[in-house]
Amino acid sequence: MKQIILILFLFPCMCFSQQLNTQYVMYDGNNREYIIYVPQTYSPSYSTPILFAFHGGDGYANDFMNDEADFRSISDTAGFILVYPQALEDPNDDNSTNWLHKDPTDHKDIFFIEFLLDTLSTQFNIDNSRVYACGYSLGGMFSYELACQLNERITAIASVAGAAFHGAFSYCDITHPTAVLTINGTDDGTHPYIDVNDWGYFSVPEIDSFWAYTNNTDISPVVNQLPDINTNDGSTVERYSWNNGDGCVSVEELKIINGGHDWPTFSNSWSGNQDIDANIEVWNFVSKFDMTGLIGCNSTNYFNANSNLTKNIVKVVNILGKETKVINNQPLFFIYDDATVEKKIIID
Numbered sequence: 473m474k475q476i477i478l479i480l481f482l483f484p485c486m487c488f489s490q491q492l493n494t495q496y497v498m499y500d501g502n503n504r505e506y507i508i509y510v511p512q513t514y515s516p517s518y519s520t521p522i523l524f525a526f527h528g529g530d531g532y533a534n535d536f537m538n539d540e541a542d543f544r545s546i547s548d549t550a551g552f553i554l555v556y557p558q559a560l561e562d563p564n565d566d567n568s569t570n571w572l573h574k575d576p577t578d579h580k581d582i583f584f585i586e587f588l589l590d591t592l593s594t595q596f597n598i599d600n601s602r603v604y605a606c607g608y609s610l611g612g613m614f615s616y617e618l619a620c621q622l623n624e625r626i627t628a629i630a631s632v633a634g635a636a637f638h639g640a641f642s643y644c645d646i647t648h649p650t651a652v653l654t655i656n657g658t659d660d661g662t663h664p665y666i667d668v669n670d671w672g673y674f675s676v677p678e679i680d681s682f683w684a685y686t687n688n689t690d691i692s693p694v695v696n697q698l699p700d701i702n703t704n705d706g707s708t709v710e711r712y713s714w715n716n717g718d719g720c721v722s723v724e725e726l727k728i729i730n731g732g733h734d735w736p737t738f739s740n741s742w743s744g745n746q747d748i749d750a751n752i753e754v755w756n757f758v759s760k761f762d763m764t765g766l767i768g769c770n771s772t773n774y775f776n777a778n779s780n781l782t783k784n785i786v787k788v789v790n791i792l793g794k795e796t797k798v799i800n801n802q803p804l805f806f807i808y809d810d811a812t813v814e815k816k817i818i819i820d
Contacts, residue, residue: 490548494534499587502560506588507533509554510596511547519599521552521759522592524585526559526611528633530568533558540608540735540743546755552604553596557588571607571614581614582621589625604758606630608735609663613640616679619652620644628758630655632750633733635663635673641682649719649765652683653757655750657707657731665727680712680725687717693725701803702746707731709747719765724757738803749803 491510496503514520525543527536533556537544547554559581561567564574573579585605592598605626607615612634619629621643628651656676658665667673674682684691693712700708712725726748728736734744737751760766788796788804798804804816 490544492544497588497591499584504560504584504588505533505558507537507556507558508592509544509547509556511551511553513548513551514553514596516597519597521599521602521604522555522589522596523547523552523604523606523755523758524555524557526557526571526605526607526614527569528607528609528611529570531559531608531611532569536608536611539740540737541606541751542737542739543751543755546751550755550759552602552755552759553592553598555588555592557585571610572617582617585618586622586625600625601627601762601764602759603627604629606632606754606758607634608632609634609733612663613637616640619650620646623647623650626650627763628652628761630750630754630758632735632754633657633660633663636679638672638674640674644686646686648763649687649717649721649761650683651687651721651723651758651761651765653724653726653754654679655726655728655736655748655753657728657734657744659730660733662733676725676727680714680723683723684714684717687714687721687723689714689717689721689723698726698747700747705744705746707745707747709745717765720769721761721765726753 490512492507494505494507496505498504523543525536525541527533537556543554559569559571560579562570562573562577564577571581589598589603593600603626605615605618606629607613612631613636615629615631615634616636617640618626620641623645624647630653632655634654634656654676656663656665664671664673666675684693693714696711696713698709698711707728707730710727710729712727714723717723728745731745735750736745736748737743738746738749788798796804
């Protein structure tokens with residue numbers, strides 16, 4: 473008997489041809505670098521969502537894009553602009569590239585991101601109600617900073633293997649329902665899930681609780697065990713969802729049991745957990761929201777909008793985006809004529 477594991481995510485389907493450029497902009501006396509990816513679907517006639525993706529500490533934007541957080545194929549399909557900013561070297565931390573410079577410093581990259589967003593808004597028709605941020609490790613920590621201190625410009629965020637220092641949420645100025653996704657491993661030795669060593673971090677449950685409380689969600693989360701797609705990766709995933717917040721907003725955690733300090737992805741066997749792909753999870757989560765909360769929150773038909781649709785398969789592609797026949801026991805993407813995509817794993 474064949475068993476089908478189905479994970480649904482919706483976005484318009486468009487492929488091939490795009491623009492990838494490394495750009496520079498002067499800010500605060502520094503020539504700041506960023507990589508920008510514009511999908512073929514972009515048109516100046518329509519406002520377009522934007523996603524900022526922040527590399528980890530001592531990291532580089534190009535490596536982060538190529539080796540971990542490669543959102544380009546999703547950008548092609550979903551039609552959003554993708555930006556990978558580059559952090560500056562921190563002279564107080566052996567010149568490592570950091571978003572949060574160590575004291576003594578007056579460096580604050582929150583203002584740089586605000587400036588960069590303003591700059592890009594003069595060059596592209598940006599949908600300023602759908603400005604998203606995500607990051608890995610220190611980039612995840614920086615995403616929390618943006619959600620707190622640049623909240624009037626940032627719609628929703630996702631933090632992968634990120635942490636938050638005690639006091640990180642003391643300067644929050646929340647002006648709208650703010651959806652937050654956390655993806656953390658319980659065996660993360662860099663940003664511990666529970667800070668038993670007293671390194672000055674909030675635990676991941678404390679981070680979740682802060683955002684759930686801030687958004688007035690349900691007190692108790694809905695918990696779901698995700699399919700253990702790869703039984704050889706030594707980890708499993710649980711999804712915690714705090715629902716029914718202001719503007720129908722939600723807070724979610726993907727808890728990777730026995731997971732480490734990783735950005736999970738199907739495309740890299742060395743990326744730790746192989747049951748989820750952080751690129752897909754991040755976009756599927758943040759893209760549901762605008763500045764008022766869940767898109768379609770006040771529509772009585774929102775949750776049933778696709779229940780009666782008849783659709784036909786256009787093609788099947790693998791995780792590398794290559795067209796393929798249906799193969800058992802590996803993730804495949806089924807692209808339909810209604811511009812939706814389903815990720816399926818058919819287990820023999």
